[in-house]
Amino acid sequence: MAIEARQIDQARIEAFMGRVVGDFGSVMSAALVVIGDKLGLYKAMAGAGPLTPAELARRTTTSERYVRDWLVNQAASGYVDYDPTTGQYTLPDEHALALADEDSPAFVAGGFQNLTAIIKAEPRIAEAFRTGGGLPWGEHDPGVFVGTERFFRPGYAANLVAHWIPALDGVEAKLAAGATVADVGCGHGASTIILARAYPRSRFFGFDNHAPSIARARQAAAEGGVAERVVFEVADATDYPGGDYDLIAFFDCFHDLGDPVGAARHAHAALAPDGALLLVEPMAGERVEDNLNPVGRIFSAASVLICTPNALASGASADTALGTIATEERLRAALAVGGFRRFRRATATPFNRVFEVRK
Ligand SMILES: C[S@@+](CC[C@H](N)C(=O)[O-])C[C@H]1O[C@@H](n2cnc3c(N)ncnc32)[C@H](O)[C@@H]1O
DSSP: OOGGGSOOOHHHHHHHHHHHHHHHHHHHHHHHHHHHHHTTHHHHHTTTOSBOHHHHHHHHTOOHHHHHHHHHHHHHTTSSEEETTTTEEEOOHHHHHHHHOTTSTTOOHHHHHHHHHHGGGHHHHHHHHHHOOOOOGGGSOTHHHHHHHHHHHHHHHHHIIIIITTTSTTHHHHHHHOOEEEEETOTTOHHHHHHHHHOTTSEEEEEESOHHHHHHHHHHHHHTTOTTTEEEEEOOTTTOOOOOEEEEEEESOGGGOSOHHHHHHHHHHHEEEEEEEEEEEEOOOSSGGGGOSHHHHHHHHHIIIIIHHHHHHTTOOTTTOOOTTOOHHHHHHHHHHTTOOEEEEEEEOSSEEEEEEEO
16 A cells, blocks of 8 residues: 555654654764764863853864854753853763763763764675675774773773672682683773772683784783783684683673684683683563663664674674674573573673673
């Protein structure tokens, strides 16, 4: 039936258009958030009180002409406040935590860097829809690697030592006493370095098959003063060296792997008999309808644009590629085939599921 011949609900069209206009604004403004982050506009506004465009431009050595319209966009986005009586703009303290303070658990500017870099892969992903092929992690825009670290680090800093490790049976005591830990798919090593700083008696090994990420992780370990106890090596999740690890962790990477069952098998062999596997995965539900919410919207997009393509480029089939919204049941099954018998959800945040897996 032709669309005109059907009953069209005018109010529904208008409601949908309203939603789309909001999405247009979000997409366009994302680049402006990246600009504000990159040029220090948010940092200059943080705690500075009300500023005119000219004052902000002067403080950041940027062009007042651009800053003027950037501020209008930021005010229209609800990111800064505007006072029409003075023509000044203010970054509220709460927003400054999210946009200007890299150490805050609320910091989100790295997320914008990550997401805007990921979407640059759209032409290759569209082509992959036609071919069924993949796109390796390392072929994304380099902003993805830095952005991922800056996106995830605040959550790890807030949760890993305070909540996730204590949620695992007996692991905190082992780490405090001196344990050997492997962080598989460690990227830039944010999680490895946070753990190393918290547990000075333990030794840490970070593995990733993306060589530029390992080079950056080594640099970060030196900057963080933990290079003596942290070794970063280029290695695949299915063949990293060492054994008898007390803890093997997969932070936001198990679902990216080309061979998750092979990675589970290798971890099973490399883990001490009473060792624990920590699996941190994006929040997702068991049913499609459980993902029909703002977080599911983000992670299903990530699955299409980055995680599933990496799995498909690295040997997974359409059936075995887990992707970002892999259900708990699929994760459990992959680990079970790899030899693990115990699997439980230890804790969760709005963005992450945290599993403890044992032999
Ligand atoms: C989403 S990033 C997460 C990085 C890091 N764990 C974090 O949480 O910041 C996924 C990581 O998995 C790595 N990866 C993908 N496939 C891999 C494999 N087969 N072996 C080792 N690392 C892999 C990628 O290079 C990338 O660094």
